[in-house]
Amino acid sequence: MTEVITQTPPILTGAPSDKERKYDRQLRLWAASGQAALESSHILLVNSGTGTVGIETLKNLVLPGIGKFTIADDAIVRDSDLGVNFFLDEDGLGKSRAQHCTELLVELNPEVQGDWFPKNGEPLSLPDVLGNEGPYTAVLYALPVHPRCELLLQEYCNQNKTPLIAVHSTGFYADFKITFPGPFPVVETHPDVTATTDLRLLSPWDELIDFARGMTKDIDSLDNHEHGHLPFVVILLHYLDVWKATHNSAYPSTYAEKVAFRKMVSEAARTDNPEGGEENFDEAVAAVLKTVSPPSLPGDVKEVFAYEHDSPIRSSFWIIADAVKEFYEKHGCLPLPGGLPDMKAQSSVYIQLQNIYKRKARRDAAEVFESVRRASGGDAIDPAEVDLFCKNAAFVKLINPKNNDPERLLEVADEELANDEMAKEGIMPPSLFPIYLALRATAYTPSVETSFPEDILKDMMTLVPQLGDQEPYAHERYEQAAQEVIRGASGELHNVSAVMGGMVAQEMIKIITKQYIPINNTCIFDGIGSRCQVLRL
Amino acid sequence: MSDVTMAEATSAYTPESTRVDETKRWTYVDNIRTNPGPFSDPIAGTQEAIEQFDKIKVLGAGGLGCEILKNLAMSKFRDIHVIDMDTIDVSNLNRQFLFRKDDVGKFKAEVAAAFVMRRVKGVDITPHNCRIQDFDAEFYKQFQFVICGLDSIEARRWINAMLVSIAEEGEDADSLIPMIDGGTEGFKGQARVIVPTITSCIECQLDMHAPRAAVPLCTIASIPRQPEHCIEWAHVIAWDQEKPFPQLDKDDPEHITWLYQKALSRAQEFKIEGVTYSLTQGVVKNIIPAIASTNAIISGACCNEAFKLATSAAPPLGIEDNYMMYSGNDSIYTYTFKHEKKPDCPVCGQLSRPLQVNPRMTLQDLVDSLAVRPEAQLKKPSIRAESKTLYMQFPPSLEEQTRANLDKTLLDLGLEDGQNVVVTDPAYPLEFNFSLQFKKEV
Numbered sequence A: 001m002t003e004v005i006t007q008t009p010p011i012l013t014g015a016p017s018d019k020e021r022k023y024d025r026q027l028r029l030w031a032a033s034g035q036a037a038l039e040s041s042h043i044l045l046v047n048s049g050t051g052t053v054g055i056e057t058l059k060n061l062v063l064p065g066i067g068k069f070t071i072a073d074d075a076i077v078r079d080s081d082l083g084v085n086f087f088l089d090e091d092g093l094g095k096s097r098a099q100h101c102t103e104l105l106v107e108l109n110p111e112v113q114g115d116w117f118p119k120n121g122e123p124l125s126l127p128d129v130l131g132n133e134g135p136y137t138a139v140l141y142a143l144p145v146h147p148r149c150e151l152l153l154q155e156y157c158n159q160n161k162t163p164l165i166a167v168h169s170t171g172f173y174a175d176f177k178i179t180f181p182g183p184f185p186v187v188e189t190h191p192d193v194t195a196t197t198d199l200r201l202l203s204p205w206d207e208l209i210d211f212a213r214g215m216t217k218d219i220d221s222l223d224n225h226e227h228g229h230l231p232f233v234v235i236l237l238h239y240l241d242v243w244k245a246t247h248n249s250a251y252p253s254t255y256a257e258k259v260a261f262r263k264m265v266s267e268a269a270r271t272d273n274p275e276g277g278e279e280n281f282d283e284a285v286a287a288v289l290k291t292v293s294p295p296s297l298p299g300d301v302k303e304v305f306a307y308e309h310d311s312p313i314r315s316s317f318w319i320i321a322d323a324v325k326e327f328y329e330k331h332g333c334l335p336l337p338g339g340l341p342d343m344k345a346q347s348s349v350y351i352q353l354q355n356i357y358k359r360k361a362r363r364d365a366a367e368v369f370e371s372v373r374r375a376s377g378g379d380a381i382d383p384a385e386v387d388l389f390c391k392n393a394a395f396v397k398l399i400n401p402k403n404n405d406p407e408r409l410l411e412v413a414d415e416e417l418a419n420d421e422m423a424k425e426g427i428m429p430p431s432l433f434p435i436y437l438a439l440r441a442t443a444y445t446p447s448v449e450t451s452f453p454e455d456i457l458k459d460m461m462t463l464v465p466q467l468g469d470q471e472p473y474a475h476e477r478y479e480q481a482a483q484e485v486i487r488g489a490s491g492e493l494h495n496v497s498a499v500m501g502g503m504v505a506q507e508m509i510k511i512i513t514k515q516y517i518p519i520n521n522t523c524i525f526d527g528i529g530s531r532c533q534v535l536r537l
Numbered sequence B: 001m002s003d004v005t006m007a008e009a010t011s012a013y014t015p016e017s018t019r020v021d022e023t024k025r026w027t028y029v030d031n032i033r034t035n036p037g038p039f040s041d042p043i044a045g046t047q048e049a050i051e052q053f054d055k056i057k058v059l060g061a062g063g064l065g066c067e068i069l070k071n072l073a074m075s076k077f078r079d080i081h082v083i084d085m086d087t088i089d090v091s092n093l094n095r096q097f098l099f100r101k102d103d104v105g106k107f108k109a110e111v112a113a114a115f116v117m118r119r120v121k122g123v124d125i126t127p128h129n130c131r132i133q134d135f136d137a138e139f140y141k142q143f144q145f146v147i148c149g150l151d152s153i154e155a156r157r158w159i160n161a162m163l164v165s166i167a168e169e170g171e172d173a174d175s176l177i178p179m180i181d182g183g184t185e186g187f188k189g190q191a192r193v194i195v196p197t198i199t200s201c202i203e204c205q206l207d208m209h210a211p212r213a214a215v216p217l218c219t220i221a222s223i224p225r226q227p228e229h230c231i232e233w234a235h236v237i238a239w240d241q242e243k244p245f246p247q248l249d250k251d252d253p254e255h256i257t258w259l260y261q262k263a264l265s266r267a268q269e270f271k272i273e274g275v276t277y278s279l280t281q282g283v284v285k286n287i288i289p290a291i292a293s294t295n296a297i298i299s300g301a302c303c304n305e306a307f308k309l310a311t312s313a314a315p316p317l318g319i320e321d322n323y324m325m326y327s328g329n330d331s332i333y334t335y336t337f338k339h340e341k342k343p344d345c346p347v348c349g350q351l352s353r354p355l356q357v358n359p360r361m362t363l364q365d366l367v368d369s370l371a372v373r374p375e376a377q378l379k380k381p382s383i384r385a386e387s388k389t390l391y392m393q394f395p396p397s398l399e400e401q402t403r404a405n406l407d408k409t410l411l412d413l414g415l416e417d418g419q420n421v422v423v424t425d426p427a428y429p430l431e432f433n434f435s436l437q438f439k440k441e442v
C-alpha cells in the first residue's frame, strides 16, 4: 500500500495569456475593453492615387489587432508603386493592388482577416462593397477620388451612422478629415493623472470630517512620529477649521487668502526634529493652491449638460449624462471620482482614508444609478457603466460636429488670415490653412502633373474668395502652397504618408475604442515645417 | 481610384516582364528630388545634389528600427547600417512589423535587415547585433547621418557625446554628423535634429526627460500604501533576502510570478488593492506603453528630416527649429520649436554647470543626488575636485581608499562655494564639469 504523492506544479496565477503578452504594450493604454472593441471592428479602405497612405494606416491597425479590413481598389501594381508602397513587391507587378496589399498586410498579424475588391478582373462596384460586405465600423478613403465615389461613401456613412475619414497625401503635404455621423461622446478620455485629484476639502462630508478631527484633536501633543505621518488631507482639513474659526466661518477664497493660509500650514510644521522639517507638511503646503478651491464644472462637461438630445433613441451615455446632471443640480458638485493620491502616511491610516473616499464615490454612483433606473430605457444599463461615467464625470467630452455648414470654410479662412497677420510679426507660427486649401483644390484631380500653380490658385480662390483681397505677403503663402502641391505631381512621399498613416490610425483607434479624444475634425501636416494644425471645418 | 484598370493591366504586363524598371519605380521620390519647390535650397535638384545623395551612408538604431529601415529604404537610401543588441520578444509584435512569431529570440537587427532587403531590392543593409557602445569613433565617422529610435536615455547620451566629440576633433564639414532622434511613449513622442556643436544637443535637453521620482526606501520597507510600493518591496527587499533564483531575470515569467506573489501577500497584509501580474511586470521592468501608430508618426517624421537633409529638397529641422513634440491623447497637438544650446552643457558647452548643494550634506548624499537630479542623471558617479580625488567607484582598490569620504560633509572635505568638480560615469565617454553652488543657510 504505497501512497503516490504527486507534486502539483506551481500554478502561475495571474500570468498573462499569449495574446496578453503580445498586446501588453497597448493593453496598458486602452485595456481589455478597448482591445475587444478593436477586435470586433471592420474597416473599409477605398484606395486611390499612389495608394500608400491608406495602406500605412491599415498596417497600424492590423498590428494592434482590428478584427477585419477590406480594401476596395481597382488599380494594378505598377513599377512606381514599388518605390512608395512597402506592402507590395515585384511578385505583384501587373496584379491587383488591393489583393497584393491585403496578402502582405495579413502576414503582420494572423488574428486579423483581410479581404479585397474587385476580384477576378471584374470592374469595381463600390455599391456592392458597401452594401454586401459590411457593416463597417469606419470607412477610410484616399484622395483624390471621383466626386461620385465620395458621395456614395458619404451616403453610406450617413445612413449607417459610420465615421468617415478622408485622407490626402502628396509630396511634403498631407491632411485628413473625420466626418462623425453625429455627436460623439467620450467617457474614458484618459486625462493626465495629476489633473484628476478631487479631494473636496471645502465640502467634506461627515465621515471625512470625523476621521480628520479624530486624528488632529490633540495635534500639538502628538509625538514627532505621529505628527510627521498625518496625511496632508487631514492636515489641510484641520487648518481649514482653524482658519474658519478666525475668519467668520469662511474658507480662504482669494489668492491672497490662500497664500496666507499656505503660510499658516507651513508655520505649523515642526522643525525641531532631526530632519529639520516634515515631508507631510511639505506635501500639504504644495497642495494648497491646487486643492483648496470649491468644485467647479469644467467647460467640456457644461457642453455635455447643455447639449440638446431629444432624439427618440437615447443611448446609455445620454441617460447617464442626464442623471449626472440631476445629481449636479441637486448637490452643486459632480459625483466624487473617489481616487486618493499617494501621500506620506502610515499604511493603515492611508487605507482608511482611501476607503472613506471610495465609499463616498460608491454612494454618489449609487444615487446616479437610482435616477438612471428611473429614466425611460435606463433599466437595461449596467451599473459598471454608471460607475465608469461617475469616475470620469469631470472629464467627459463631447465631439460635436456641425457637418455641412457651407459658411464654415469662409469663417475659418477669415480666422486663419487674421492669424497670419500676427504670424508675420513672428508671435506665432503661420497657419497651415494654405496647405489645406491647396489640397482641397486638388482633391478631385486624378493627377496635377499637367496643372500650373495659377490653375490651383484660381481654384483656391473660388473656394475662398477673400484670398483675392490679400496683401502680397499672405497671397504669396497660398501661391507657395499651390506650387508645392504641383511639385509632387500627385505622388506620395513615403515618409509623409507614414506619418499620416500613423495619425489616421491613431484617430481611428480612439474612435473605435471610444477612449482618448479624437480630433474635431481636420488635421493638416506640413512635412516642410514638421508640424500639424487641427481645424474644425 | 486609380486611372489604370485591371483590363489594361493584363495587356501591359506579361509574366516574363516582372523585372522592375528602376527609373519608373522611383518616379515620386525623384519628382521631389529633381523639381525644386518654393522652399528648397538652391542646390536642390542639381547634379551635385543628386550624386551626393546616392553616396550617403546612414546608421539607424533602436526600438524604432523597423519603421526607420522601411522609411529609409523607401526614401531611396541605398547604404544603411543598423545596430541593435536586442533579440525579438513576443511583446514587440504589436508594433515592430518586420518580426513574426517564429522570429522570437532572434536578433532584431539581422531579421529586420534581411526582411527589408528581401522586400526592397537594391538596398544594402548591414546589421550589427551589438550595443552602440561597442563601436569607436572610426566606425561612426563613415556615416553622413545617424538616426536613433533608442529606448534608453543612457544610449542616447552616449551616442550624442560620441558625435559631438567627432565634430570637435574634426577639421571639415564631413565631421559634422547630424543625429536625428525619435522617442515615443504611448500616444506621445518627439523627433529632434541635432547638428553636433552647432545646435542644442541631447545633453542640453536632458532636463526635458527628468527621471520619475523614486519612492523613498522607508515607504517601501515599512509604510507601503500603493500596489507599486508592495511590488518594489518584493523586488528590492524580499528578493535579496530569499534569493529564490541565483539571478533575477526580468523576462522569466517564473521570476515575475515569484515577485507578483510576494507583492500580493504583502498587499493583502496591508489591505492594499491593485497588485496584478501585469502591474508587477510593468514596475519591475519599467515598461513604457508603445503602439504602432505613434512609432509610425515619430519614425516617419525622423526619416522625413533625413530625406530633407540628404536632398536639400526642403529645409530640415536643425539650425532654426530643431525639436518637434507630438501628443495624441487629446486631439492632435504638435509643438515645433528651437531648443537653445546651453553654454554650460557638459558635452557641447564651455562652462561648468552649476549644482546647488547644501554644504552640510555628506558626499554620499551628493553622490546619491546625482542620479536623480534632472541636470545630471548619473547613476555611478565618481567625483574629483581639482587635484583631490573625492570618491571613485572603480577600481575596487580606489573605491576602498575613498569610501571613508562618503560620510564626510562637503565642508569637512574642504570644498568651497563656487568650486569646480569633475564627475565621470562609466556609462559615458566624457567628463562632466560642475561648479558647486552652496545654498545659503536659512
Ligand SMILES: [Zn+2]
Pocket: B200, B201, B202, B203, B204, B205, B341, B342, B345, B346, B347, B348, B349
Ligand atoms: Zn549640449
